[in-house]
Amino acid sequence: MLEIIGRLPPLMLAILVGLILLLLSSGVILFGSLYGPRARLQKRIVSVVGSPGAANATLRRPDRNGSERRRGVEAKLREVERLKKSKRRFRLNEELIQAGLQFAPSRFIVMAVASGLILVVLYIITGLPKIGVPLVAIVGMLGIPKFYLQTRIKRRLKRFTALFADAIDIVVRGVRTGLTVGECLTITAREMPDPIGMEFRAITEGIQLGITLDECLNKLYARVPTTEVRFFSIVLVMQQSTGGNLAETLEKLSDVIRSRKRMRDKIQAFSSEAKASAAIVGSLPIVVALALSLISPKYVGLLVTTDIGKWMIVLGIVWMSLGMAVMAKMIRFDF
Secondary structure, eight states: HHHHHHOOOHHHHHHHHHHHHHHHHHHHHHHHHHHHHHHHHHHHHHHOOOOHHHHHHHHSSHHHHHHHHHHHHHHHHHHHHHHHTTTTTOOOOHHHHHOOSSSHHHHHHHHHHHHHHHHHHHHHHTTTTTTGHHHHHOOOOOOOOHHHOOOOOHHHHHHHHHHHHHHHHHHHHHHHTTTHHHHHHHHHHSSOOOOHHHHHHHHHHHHHTOOHHHHHHHHHHHHHHHHHHHEEEEEEHHHHOOOOOOHHHHHHHOOOOOOHHHHHHHHHHHHHHHHHHHHHHHHHHHHHHHEEEHOOOHHHEEEEEEEEHHHHHHHHHHHHHHHHHHHHTTTOOOH
């Protein structure tokens, strides 16, 4: 047996040793899962309490209200996740509403096409290689308008989140003084600045038109797709269906939103150095090119007057764009 093993090539011998080690490790893991301390503890629990299904049924039986509340929260979360997944598709009209732009999608499309044409004309005037025209057209028609739209959306959502905790505090004080939820929402819409006031006015107007609170809050989440609005809609809908101390729940929600804002500000403070470094690295080639064009125009002029220079400019723009995209991905934190 040893002679046969010794005659095997080194590669086959290594594969054989690896398979043996894999089988041994799998056996150890299987033995531990069947007869280890955790398995013995699980068997002991089953022998004392019963099967997990029976134990869970026993624990759930006395608290029917709590189980109904949990099922309601789970149903609401599933509904919100469904709405969130449906918004992942490109819907220009909803993105314009989220950005606070009050014009039709057709007008935005015309502006995007005009932006692309202007960028293409400028590219052709500079005399750069014609092969880059499709890329410039895509950037002008899709990239720049999309970037502008996303910037507007983020800025509006940031303003909304910054004032949302104060709006919830107004609702809490109104509920504690004996006002209804509808009256509290009306006061908040009147007292708070936009975009809070505008969104709460849309809720109150929808309720006055006969739309249910659940549908109004779903539309609010479609216009302001943030985690804070999701929490707020779940709290109001569940309080309306199952009851409870709304003022106390909203006060805790306000504290959670303020804690999230402090955490977000802390993350921005920690990532500010990386953002500054990315801005410096991204602007350094442009600054150096402008400085060299002033100091030695003939030296830099080769990039514009020769074909190789033009190709180098195009490749430099492409690589700089990729580098900036990678740096933006590295310093962006989802929270």
